[in-house]
Amino acid sequence: GENVEQHPSTLSVQEGDSAVIKCTYSDSASNYFPWYKQELGKGPQLIIDIRSNVGEKKDQRIAVTLNKTAKHFSLHITETQPEDSAVYFCAASNTGNQFYFGTGTSLTVIP
Amino acid sequence: DAGVIQSPRHEVTEMGQEVTLRCKPISGHNSLFWYRQTMMRGLELLIYFNNNVPIDDSGMPEDRFSAKMPNASFSTLKIQPSEPRDSAVYFCASSPGDRNTGELFFGEGSRLTVL
Numbered sequence: 001g002e003n004v005e006q007h008p009s010t011l012s013v014q015e016g017d018s019a020v021i022k023c024t025y026s027d028s029a030s031n032y033f034p035w036y037k038q039e040l041g042k043g044p045q046l047i048i049d050i051r052s053n054v055g056e057k058k059d060q061r062i063a064v065t066l067n068k069t070a071k072h073f074s075l076h077i078t079e080t081q082p083e084d085s086a087v088y089f090c091a092a093s094n095t096g097n098q099f100y101f102g103t104g105t106s107l108t109v110i111p
Numbered sequence: 112d113a114g115v116i117q118s119p120r121h122e123v124t125e126m127g128q129e130v131t132l133r134c135k136p137i138s139g140h141n142s143l144f145w146y147r148q149t150m151m152r153g154l155e156l157l158i159y160f161n162n163n164v165p166i167d168d169s170g171m172p173e174d175r176f177s178a179k180m181p182n183a184s185f186s187t188l189k190i191q192p193s194e195p196r197d198s199a200v201y202f203c204a205s206s207p208g209d210r211n212t213g214e215l216f217f218g219e220g221s222r223l224t225v226l
Contacts, residue, residue, distance in 0.1 A: 034214065043115075043202050043217030044154075089154065097142055097161065097206070099215060101154040 002027040004092050006102025013080050014110050021105045023090035024072040030092040030100075033066060033073045038087045038104075047088075048075070080109045113137075115218035117203050123224045129191040132221045135184055136205030144215065145178055145188050146202040154202070160186065193225045 003026040013019045025033075031052040036044035050057045050064045050073065057064050061080075066073040077084055090102040116135040124130055136143045144159040158168040160180045168178070175194070180186040190197055200220045207214070 036215075036217075041219070043204070043219050044215075045217065046214050049214070097159060097166070099144075099156070103153040 002030055002092055002094070002098075002100040004090060004100045004102045006090050006105060008105060009103065010106045010108075012108045012110060015080060015082060017080055019075075019077045019080055019084070019107055019109075021075045021088055021090070021107070022072060023074070023092075023102050024070075025092040025100075026071065027092070027094060028068075028071065029094040032093045033064070034091050034093075034099075035064060035075050036089045036091065036101075038089065040086075044089055077107075080107075082109050082111050085109045115203055115205050115216050117201075117218035117221050119221055120219065121222045121224075123226065124193055125226050126194055127192045128225075129189065130193045130197075130223060130225075132188040132201050132203075132223070134186045134188070134203030134218060136186070136203070137216055138184065140205035140207050140216070141183070142206040143180060143186050144204040144206070145186070146204065146217075148200045148202060148220070149198075157188070157201075190223075193223075195225045198223055198225050 006023045034049035037047045038044040048062050048064050050066050061078045063076040085108050087104045087106050089104050091099045093099045118133045141162050145157040147155045157170045158178045163180045178188045200222045202217050202220045204215045204217045
């Protein structure tokens with residue numbers, strides 16, 4: 001089955017700096033890669049996703065890149081703000097039904 | 112849309128008791144998932160349903176766990192008997208089930224503590 005690894009497990013950045021979270025996957029059949037943000041006491045919420053037919057996608061301060069050859073994808077948050085502090089999960093899927101999640105990155109943005 | 116609704120939000124019970132967690136998916140979604148979240152193991156898929164039919168229950172830890180989806184708008188996850196190691200946050204999620212979208216919508220979770 002699919003194995004998704006995520007790094008780092010914790011990340012602290014100064015407000016205004018950029019944050020990068022990286023994930024690797026093992027199954028070359030995976031073709032959908034969402035990123036979820038989980039705030040304290042809440043369920044994970046989709047923030048951005050990318051499909052295997054594109055290499056990069058951007059939504060305001062958030063971008064995701066995908067390298068299919070190397071089987072890794074990354075989340076980039078620019079101009080970080082305190083409200084970006086949360087746990088971020090990457091995931092991989094090849095059917096739209098089976099989702100395999102990374103272990104999460106706890107991001108702290110220091111004001 | 113009210114989103115995925117889970118109940119109870121918090122449950123504290125004693126070892127050996129039966130626990131039932133409930134989920135109402137988003138109307139029109141035909142896939143439903145139960146996840147367990149712990150610090151040690153992150154988000155683990157327990158079981159998922161497609162059109163009310165269990166498709167993959169390989170993540171269900173043992174026979175003490177069971178899940179049902181009697182209709183498109185309701186699902187339960189039952190633990191009987193419960194053990195302290197079952198303490199976790201249990202999330203229900205639903206999805207349109209369309210390969211072209213794929214987004215999972217999570218509920219706010221049920222935090223279970225087994226003493």
